[in-house]
Amino acid sequence: PIRIVVLISGSGSNLQAIIDACQAQQINGHIAAVISNKADAYGLTRASNAGIETKVLSHKEFANRDDYDTALAQLIDSFSPDLVVLAGFMRILTPDLVQKFKGKMLNIHPSLLPKYQGLNTHQRAIDAKDAEHGASVHFVTEELDGGPVIVQARVTILADDTADTLAQRVHEQEHVIYPLVVKWFSEHRLTMEAEHAVLDNQVLPAHGAD
Numbered sequence: 001p002i003r004i005v006v007l008i009s010g011s012g013s014n015l016q017a018i019i020d021a022c023q024a025q026q027i028n029g030h031i032a033a034v035i036s037n038k039a040d041a042y043g044l045t046r047a048s049n050a051g052i053e054t055k056v057l058s059h060k061e062f063a064n065r066d067d068y069d070t071a072l073a074q075l076i077d078s079f080s081p082d083l084v085v086l087a088g089f090m091r092i093l094t095p096d097l098v099q100k101f102k103g104k105m106l107n108i109h110p111s112l113l114p115k116y117q118g119l120n121t122h123q124r125a126i127d128a129k130d131a132e133h134g135a136s137v138h139f140v141t142e143e144l145d146g147g148p149v150i151v152q153a154r155v156t157i158l159a160d161d162t163a164d165t166l167a168q169r170v171h172e173q174e175h176v177i178y179p180l181v182v183k184w185f186s187e188h189r190l191t192m193e194a195e196h197a198v199l200d201n202q203v204l205p206a207h208g209a210d
């Protein structure tokens with residue numbers, strides 16, 4: 001089984017979906033630790049409830065991003081992970097940190113990348129009168145929300161959607177696709193080569209939908 005470290009900042013519902021998939025042995029791995037930059041993240045409670053080791057590394061205790069990410073890289077390394085999963089970890093990572101875990105760090109982003117990188121994705125999709133919205137799981141590279149896409153889930157935007165109702169439906173899809181991608185990785189079926197994700201020897205389109 002692969003060793004997984006999950007990074008969170010908040011509720012941790014995606015973490016929960018991955019915990020559940022590990023417990024159901026759908027993922028051939030186990031979560032060695034959950035790390036949060038926020039002490040009050042509810043995901044820490046979810047991890048403790050599942051008997052998973054938790055660590056808090058607050059960015060407020062560091063003078064700058066480089067120092068924080070150096071400490072974060074050391075903390076992650078101390079668990080010798082095969083895979084690092086960003087699950088609502090709301091921090092921009094330095095190129096050094098990204099480089100260190102290249103090909104073994106995944107992120108989930110609440111949009112159909114390359115659309116709506118950054119924040120407030122649900123409201124932006126509504127404001128643009130898009131017909132569809134969704135979520136993307138991708139490998140992390142130096143380009144913010146720009147790494148090779150692995151899977152996307154699509155959600156139809158309804159006439160009366162608010163950012164909250166839309167976010168809720170996107171979340172349901174996230175909880176399906178993120179454990180699926182971690183499962184593939186745990187079965188050694190998924191790699192990053194050059195700037196593409198490769199699944200079962202098939203090169204996937206790097207930029208997802210548009």
Ligand code: GAR
Pocket residue numbers: 008009010011012013014015043087088089090108109110118135171174
């Ligand atoms: C998820 O919707 C994830 O896509 C998003 O944060 C949420 C975390 O929810 N990530 C980002 O916006 C990354 N920039 P969760 O804590 O319940 O898993």
